[in-house]
Amino acid sequence: MIDLRSDTVTRPTPEMLKAMTEAEVGDDVFSEDPTVNSFEKKMAEMFGMETGLFVPSGTMSNQLCLAVLTQPGDEVIIDELGHVFNYESGAAAHLSSVQLRPLRGVRGKLNRELAESAIRPKNDWDPHTRVIAVENTTNKGGGACYSKEELIELSNLADEHGIFLHLDGARIWNAIVKTEIEPEFFGSIADTISICFSKGLGAPVGSMMLASKDHIKKARRFRKMWGGGMRQVGLLAAAADYAVQNHLSLLKSDHRRARRLAEAIAENPVFEIDLSTIETNIILFNVKNGTAEEALKKFTEAGVGMVPFGPKTIRATFHFQVGDEDLEKIIKVIGDFA
Numbered sequence: 001m002i003d004l005r006s007d008t009v010t011r012p013t014p015e016m017l018k019a020m021t022e023a024e025v026g027d028d029v030f031s032e033d034p035t036v037n038s039f040e041k042k043m044a045e046m047f048g049m050e051t052g053l054f055v056p057s058g059t060m061s062n063q064l065c066l067a068v069l070t071q072p073g074d075e076v077i078i079d080e081l082g083h084v085f086n087y088e089s090g091a092a093a094h095l096s097s098v099q100l101r102p103l104r105g106v107r108g109k110l111n112r113e114l115a116e117s118a119i120r121p122k123n124d125w126d127p128h129t130r131v132i133a134v135e136n137t138t139n140k141g142g143g144a145c146y147s148k149e150e151l152i153e154l155s156n157l158a159d160e161h162g163i164f165l166h167l168d169g170a171r172i173w174n175a176i177v178k179t180e181i182e183p184e185f186f187g188s189i190a191d192t193i194s195i196c197f198s199k200g201l202g203a204p205v206g207s208m209m210l211a212s213k214d215h216i217k218k219a220r221r222f223r224k225m226w227g228g229g230m231r232q233v234g235l236l237a238a239a240a241d242y243a244v245q246n247h248l249s250l251l252k253s254d255h256r257r258a259r260r261l262a263e264a265i266a267e268n269p270v271f272e273i274d275l276s277t278i279e280t281n282i283i284l285f286n287v288k289n290g291t292a293e294e295a296l297k298k299f300t301e302a303g304v305g306m307v308p309f310g311p312k313t314i315r316a317t318f319h320f321q322v323g324d325e326d327l328e329k330i331i332k333v334i335g336d337f338a
């Protein structure tokens, strides 16, 4: 099957496996894994943050960020399409006892006016607004990127109100490649950042929380408490480091292929797609007749995997293990689809 269900489905390449086997390792719970330590330092420098913490997943990384930024009873402003709101099993309520305030932005993106309208007055009965959480690129929003200006406005808003800005950068790499915004800019606007190596970059496992030393000190304890303290995990950090060094440059082709497929989808009248929404590696499109589930069954039979993103909406996500030959086959399936 040509697998466009997610960019998380990639398998490690032989070169990545080689880098893993050659990694120098130690016990990371004792902060003694040299590969993890140097990778955390490298990523923190890259994103202009004080320090980093290598963790198993993007979910853990997002949740650690919220845990260190908030007190029980606080409120976190987020777009209603946000991963933290939709796909983290209610973790913010369970782990940090905070409530999320979902807002209807545009393609998963908040803007200053919208976020400002949700900041609560300070009194004894409103929850305390503590964090604005943004996602870049947006997943459920279809791979949309924030501009520098949009992020600066949200960061200024957070500063003006003495609250924090959290950036879920699971696909920040796609945003960097698309917008050419330098990574250290994100450190200048956010208090905490979560980045993932296991999405389009193609590492088998691994995310990183980036923040101040104080926040990471607290997060280390939560990570251990939540069962995420890992031992000779330099093996995985080596895979992630390999992915940053060797796969970042491949994302541009993912974006090109996504656009090419979107154009083919636009040519078949059984589908609906807004080409202006195709920015990175994620495509959202609708079926005009029938349901997404029915269409997906036909796609599976034709050897193409995608996922439903609503009753009539389908998501296709490109990654480096779907190449140009595969793309041509998918375009044929799209062209023949009736």
Ligand SMILES: Cc1ncc(COP(=O)(O)O)c(C=O)c1O
Binding pocket: 008, 056, 057, 058, 059, 060, 062, 083, 084, 135, 137, 138, 139, 168, 170, 171, 196, 198, 207
């Ligand atoms: C935007 C976003 N944030 C966070 C995550 C969570 O990552 P993980 O699956 O590693 O927990 C994902 C997963 O796809 C995501 O798309």
